[in-house]
Every structure is written in C-alpha cells, then in structure tokens.
Amino acid sequence: MGGGAAGFFGAIACAEANPRLTVYLIEKTGKLLSKVRISGGGRCNVTHAADTPAQLVAHYPRGAKQLKEPFRQFDAQATIRWFAQRGVALKTEPDGRMFPVTDSSETIAQCLLDAARQAGVHILTHTQPEQIDPLPDGGFRLRLTGSHATDLTVDRLLIATGGAPKADQYEWLRQLGHTIAAPVPSLFTFNVPDSPLRELPGVSVPRARVRVAGEKLEYEGPVLVTHWGVSGPAVLKLSAWGARRLHELSYQSTALINWIPEHTEATLRTWLHEYREQSGRKLVVSNPIFGLPQRLWRTLTEQAGIGPEVRWNELPAKPQNRLIEALLNTALPVRGKTTYKDEFVTCGGVMLGEIDMKTMESRRVPGLHFAGEVLDIDGITGGFNFQAAWTTGYLAGRAMAAAAE
Known part of the structure; x- marks a missing residue:
C-alpha cells in the first residue's frame, strides 16, 4: 500500500524475487511517485555517496541505530547498482548528493514504473482499503473502495503510506496493534x-x-x-x-x-x-x-x-x-x-522496536510489513530519506517473497 518510493521498491523487489506471486500496489490518489517527481527541484536526489553503512547512518536523526543492519544488506552502493542495471546512471555532486545524469526526476519515476510493469505488479490507483482485517489463519482481507472496489485477500501486506502530519492519521495503524511516535515536522x-x-x-x-x-x-x-x-x-x-x-x-x-x-x-x-x-x-x-x-x-x-x-x-x-x-x-x-519547497518529511511514525529490521515485518502482526516514512525514521537533506525508502522497501519486498515460497 502506497505509490511512493518505498511502496514501488517493495512491490518490485517482491515480484522480481518470486515471479509466481500476484503483487498489487495500491495508491489512494491518481498520482504515483509524487515525491520522487518533485525531489531535488525536479532532479530527484536519489541517494548520497557513502561507502559504508556507518557513513550513512550518521545522517539520520531518528533510526540511525536500527538502520545499521538494513544498510549492510542494501546500501547506497546497492542503490546505484540497482538503477544502473535498469539503464539509469547516477552522478555525484561535490556535496555528495546523487542525481540521475539526466538531471530529471522523470528518469527515476519512469524507471520505477517500467520495472514494476515488467515485474508484473498490478497497480491500482484511486483505490484505498476502507478496512483491513487480519485473518485467523494468517493473511489479511482488504475492503477496497474507489476505482477498484472489491474485497481482496492477501497473504502479506506492506504498508508504505509515507509520513503524515497529524497523529489521528495514524489511528488505523494503532487499531492494527502498533504504537506511534507522535508526528512532528522535520526539514x-x-x-x-x-x-x-x-x-x-x-x-x-x-x-x-x-x-x-x-x-x-x-x-x-x-x-x-x-x-x-x-x-x-x-x-x-x-x-x-x-x-x-x-x-x-x-x-x-x-x-x-x-x-x-x-x-x-x-x-x-x-x-x-x-x-x-x-x-x-x-x-x-x-x-x-x-x-x-x-x-x-x-x-x-x-x-x-x-x-x-x-x-x-x-x-x-x-x-x-x-x-x-x-x-x-x-x-x-x-x-x-x-x-521546504513542496517536500514534507515527518519525524515520527511506527515505533521501530515493534519491527524486525531484517525483514521489516511487524513483531506484533505476522505478515504485516512496513517501509519508508511511515516508520519513525527520517534523515537530513541529501538523499538520505530516499535511501531509507529504497532499503526498507527492498528488504520488505524480498522478505514477503521469501515467506511465500
């Protein structure tokens, strides 16, 4: 759930790791990858040049300690390789920020859209779950409203809905059993x-x-x-x-x-x-x-x-x-x-102590995974928030695929 950077990366990782799976990406609006498109003044600051996880985690006011292990599995160098394998080269600016050589965020957005479609991800826009019910034997039933209104049963669910400025916007996650660090603005x-x-x-x-x-x-x-x-x-x-x-x-x-x-x-x-x-x-x-x-x-x-x-x-x-x-x-x-411009970053979200950071799976609700800014993770400017989205999305997607085997 969520048509942003983390949601796309998670869906792609899951579908590519296990092509037999049916993977849905659900976005409540008609806009996909909206923050990717506006990032960096329309250039998209994809990540930050860093050789080690230790260099990366130094730039996260929230989540630094917990991100060490995820960054060992998928770091900035892995991000560079991921995009390079799909025909998108990145360049490094003097301050360490990394952008596509085209200097266009559309390059990154189109790469993600193409990768999702090639992997067979079913993208449902103008659609959102009115209700999420964990099933007694595992999995979830989603009551979808909007353009694709239906009841959908899934084995695994990834929440990548981004940060929200108000505490009551996290109430549905509290109802699923999670504790929320109160959201306040950052950057x-x-x-x-x-x-x-x-x-x-x-x-x-x-x-x-x-x-x-x-x-x-x-x-x-x-x-x-x-x-x-x-x-x-x-x-x-x-x-x-x-x-x-x-x-x-x-x-x-x-x-x-x-x-x-x-x-x-x-x-x-x-x-x-x-x-x-x-x-x-x-x-x-x-x-x-x-x-x-x-x-x-x-x-x-x-x-x-x-x-x-x-x-x-x-x-x-x-x-x-x-x-x-x-x-x-x-x-x-x-x-x-x-x-700052049109970019909104939230300090707060799902408490990391309730998440297995190796798989991004909830410790409270089996089969429920999280990625991106919905978590209590945020970085400073320079590509760090996107890197956290790529990493957590990738780990969640791979773990979901592995669990289905």
Whole structure:
C-alpha cells in the first residue's frame, strides 16, 4: 500500500524475487511517485555517496541505530547498482548528493514504473482499503473502495503510506496493534518576520554556523536569506536534528548565526588587529572581509553603526565590538516555520522496536510489513530519506517473497 518510493521498491523487489506471486500496489490518489517527481527541484536526489553503512547512518536523526543492519544488506552502493542495471546512471555532486545524469526526476519515476510493469505488479490507483482485517489463519482481507472496489485477500501486506502530519492519521495503524511516535515536522526553514536581514533575500553564504540560543542545537553549512527568514542546508539540517525540541518550543526561539565559523571572538580580534595594520586605509563598509557578500557585509556594518566614510584605522572600539558580535552571533527572532519547497518529511511514525529490521515485518502482526516514512525514521537533506525508502522497501519486498515460497 502506497505509490511512493518505498511502496514501488517493495512491490518490485517482491515480484522480481518470486515471479509466481500476484503483487498489487495500491495508491489512494491518481498520482504515483509524487515525491520522487518533485525531489531535488525536479532532479530527484536519489541517494548520497557513502561507502559504508556507518557513513550513512550518521545522517539520520531518528533510526540511525536500527538502520545499521538494513544498510549492510542494501546500501547506497546497492542503490546505484540497482538503477544502473535498469539503464539509469547516477552522478555525484561535490556535496555528495546523487542525481540521475539526466538531471530529471522523470528518469527515476519512469524507471520505477517500467520495472514494476515488467515485474508484473498490478497497480491500482484511486483505490484505498476502507478496512483491513487480519485473518485467523494468517493473511489479511482488504475492503477496497474507489476505482477498484472489491474485497481482496492477501497473504502479506506492506504498508508504505509515507509520513503524515497529524497523529489521528495514524489511528488505523494503532487499531492494527502498533504504537506511534507522535508526528512532528522535520526539514523546515525558519520564519523571521522581524529579521534584521529582511532586505537581503537571495543572499547566500556557503559556510555558516546556525545554532539555537539556550539549546544544544547547531549545524554548519550553506545559509540562504529568504523573504520570510532563513533557509539553506544548515537551517534544514538543524531543523531535522532539533525537530522534537523545536516543536516543544512552538517554533519560537532565537537563531544565532556565525557567518565566519572558522573564528571565535579571540581569533577574530587577533585577525582584525593584523588586518587593520595592513589595510587600515580601506573603507570598512565598501570592503567586505572573509569573502562575505557585499549586501550582507553592508547590512552588518550599518547595524554596527559604522558610517560609509569610516576607514579601518579610524574604527572606534564600540562599533568594532558590535561588528564582531554581528559576525559571530547575528540574532534572528524565529517565529514559526515554513515547509521546504513542496517536500514534507515527518519525524515520527511506527515505533521501530515493534519491527524486525531484517525483514521489516511487524513483531506484533505476522505478515504485516512496513517501509519508508511511515516508520519513525527520517534523515537530513541529501538523499538520505530516499535511501531509507529504497532499503526498507527492498528488504520488505524480498522478505514477503521469501515467506511465500
């Protein structure tokens, strides 16, 4: 159940492992692989370059420990081979993200659709189970509604319905006997309506450190100033690691940005002392340092009270102190969040302690398997959520096929 990445991978793995089986893929909407199609700005960030399971699991705020064994069975290298065997080559970007060489998510979506059809998977769209009843002797009876309304009896069932933003959307899984970790958003940007940077949308810094005041939450990476606040990989990844704590704070906090994370206050003061001796005649406002964008530098210097005519060797101590504070700790009053583009990732889902991670089978309901974001697994940006979907879908599909032999 579920026409996304994990559902397709599970159905394909099951059908290919045992061609004698009748495999159904059930999707309640008419849209198949919708998140695959929009991922990476329409390019599809398929996975992340990683040589070992240990490298992969370091990027999962939830599920890292439990994913070690699954990644030993099907890791990023296995994903690369899987697509290559079906005619889709992947390329690696400098930051480790991997995309199809076509730079088109349709390449990935079409590959999955073709593989499913070639394996004989029966795809039922506009269809959903109104009721799921475990049978006394094993298997399940599904009462389907929609375009393919019928009663369907199956030996095994894979749930790959993705994450959901509200707890009551998991009620049907609770009724099947599972415990749900309360869902909260992950991978979001910060809304800063009173931002001191509000006149700088589009300005980006390739390396900055973002932290939440009063919390043990920080992340370093590219930062992008937006119309509504701040975004970029550093903010998104920080939101993933801090998903539950930021939810507890009702998304009200103070974000502190260090635009030059290679420096502390002590090293920055030493650097500025030397710079003033060498470049004292330069105007402060019109000569950015550390490669910072001109618009950002101008804003920081103006907020420090430095006029356009001030030279470095004329800069008084108090404005310099304010500039140092702005460089190391620009304070942004965060008042809410915004979903990153159209991609929604949930922190929460089916508790992993109730799942056999070798087969993705429920420990509570025999024959019931899970894969993808419906589980309490989520990764940071960079292809990690798709990798978890491929891996858990593959293991579930293979296990279902093996159980039928």
